[in-house]
Amino acid sequence: MTDDSNLPEDDDPVTLDEPGTGTDENTGDKNAIWMRLLYMIIFAVLFGVSETILALGAILQFGFLLFTRKRNEKIAEFGVTLSDWMRDVARFQTAVTEKKPFPWSET
Numbered sequence: 001m002t003d004d005s006n007l008p009e010d011d012d013p014v015t016l017d018e019p020g021t022g023t024d025e026n027t028g029d030k031n032a033i034w035m036r037l038l039y040m041i042i043f044a045v046l047f048g049v050s051e052t053i054l055a056l057g058a059i060l061q062f063g064f065l066l067f068t069r070k071r072n073e074k075i076a077e078f079g080v081t082l083s084d085w086m087r088d089v090a091r092f093q094t095a096v097t098e099k100k101p102f103p104w105s106e107t
Contacts, residue, residue: 047086050086
């Protein structure tokens with residue numbers, strides 16, 4: 001059994017805010033929602049292009065593995081960078097985060 005003596009008396013469930021609600025100065029601003037749609041369309045197109053680039057990188061890497069018996073480090077590093085960007089796009093597209101991926105990222 002667990003020791004319940006250390007639990008706080010107020011054990012009401014905690015409700016977390018959804019991404020993009022309550023913490024943004026554009027709350028309730030319909031223009032912000034439409035701008036998000038525009039960004040989502042742009043990122044969807046770029047994501048499709050990145051899938052093609054990923055496939056080409058995989059084919060090139062396989063060619064290097066086939067003929068040299070070792071991986072090409074530059075292609076592998078590019079794959080890491082590309083997959084990080086694709087992850088960021090997916091997180092933005094599904095509203096996990098409000099941070100826009102490169103080239104619109106602030107950092």
